[in-house]
Amino acid sequence: MQKLSERLMCIADMVKPCGCMADIGTDHAYVPIYLCMENKVKTAIAGDVSKGSAEKARQNVELSGLNERISVRLGSGITILKKEDKADCIVIAGMGGMLMCDILKNGDITGISQLVLQPQKDIPEVRHFVHSIGFKIEDEKMLCEDNKFYNIISAVRGGEEYTDTEYEFGKILISKKDKTLKAQLEHEIKISEALLPKVNEKRKQELEAQLLRYKEVLGCL
Ligand SMILES: C[S@@+](CC[C@H](N)C(=O)[O-])C[C@H]1O[C@@H](n2cnc3c(N)ncnc32)[C@H](O)[C@@H]1O
Structure with a gap:
């Protein structure tokens, strides 16, 4: 095999x-x-x-x-x-x-x-x-x-119980300070930041909220 x-x-x-x-x-x-x-x-x-x-x-x-x-x-x-x-x-x-x-x-x-x-x-x-x-x-x-x-x-x-953040990103990955999760968040942040100037106001607000969540978790990794 x-x-x-x-x-x-x-x-x-x-x-x-x-x-x-x-x-x-x-x-x-x-x-x-x-x-x-x-x-x-x-x-x-x-x-x-x-x-x-x-x-x-x-x-x-x-x-x-x-x-x-x-x-x-x-x-x-x-x-x-x-x-x-x-x-x-x-x-x-x-x-x-x-x-x-x-x-x-x-x-x-x-x-x-x-x-x-x-x-x-x-x-x-x-x-x-x-x-x-x-x-x-x-x-x-x-x-x-x-x-x-x-x-x-x-x-x-x-x-067991999870918070909303733990459901979104994975409780175990956050607690292990997982390197791949860190790389994924850095990648997603780059993409979202590049998109910000190109989208309408509604989408901009969604992206900004998402960026805030991503950066908060990234700060823990
Ligand atoms: C992308 S392949 C993944 C193959 C393998 N599990 C892997 O991870 O490499 C997805 C497989 O799931 C099968 N599949 C999709 N729906 C299914 C279902 N309801 N029951 C059983 N097999 C299913 C597809 O036929 C396909 O062979």
């Missing part, structure tokens, strides 16, 4: 050793293959709604020789999971945050003890959603790959 990208490696690193993990929207199935090869998980389910992606996953699993341990399934979200799978962990990566929340809403997650989520957008909404279903964020990481910023959230059962 080819080497995992930094993003996929970070996702795999955040999965706790367990009996069964499910990778929803797996595409290539690199994460379940890696986790089984490393014996970090005993078995895995690689699910995807696209026929082409499920076929790609099936071929990669075949090449890895892990057919006995990885079940590739074609279907939407976590509806592909069966009770007897006894999945402990769900990974959903590389899709929009709202789609991720919909996927988790439309299925049974009773037996799941860990969620590893890498939303491409709507990250504050995902943090809110995770709390709304009785999980707490136990770790969060950021990385920059090919000039794109990525957040990876690991959530386990439990409760």
Whole structure:
């Protein structure tokens, strides 16, 4: 199997050793293959709604020789999971945050003890959603790959409270004084400041409020 990208490696690193993990929207199935090869998980389910992606996953699993341990399934979200799978962990990566929340809403997650989520957008909404279903964020990481910023959230059962700022930027990232969050804020501030002279009054006020929030958090990092 080819080497995992930094993003996929970070996702795999955040999965706790367990009996069964499910990778929803797996595409290539690199994460379940890696986790089984490393014996970090005993078995895995690689699910995807696209026929082409499920076929790609099936071929990669075949090449890895892990057919006995990885079940590739074609279907939407976590509806592909069966009770007897006894999945402990769900990974959903590389899709929009709202789609991720919909996927988790439309299925049974009773037996799941860990969620590893890498939303491409709507990250504050995902943090809110995770709390709304009785999980707490136990770790969060950021990385920059090919000039794109990525957040990876690991959530386990439990409760906790966040302020609005913590939902927007990530409580753990702020408390860790995360270097990538700092780089992202510096980048966003530059873009917003360049935009200010070019926008109408309403947009200007929004951007100024955003800049204030960004600079306040940047001051803590
Ligand atoms: C950009 S790829 C991400 C692949 C991989 N998870 C990663 O992070 O590299 C998104 C994948 O999610 C799949 N997908 C989108 N909606 C889905 C759904 N409702 N259920 C299962 N898979 C879905 C797509 O078919 C696609 O293969």
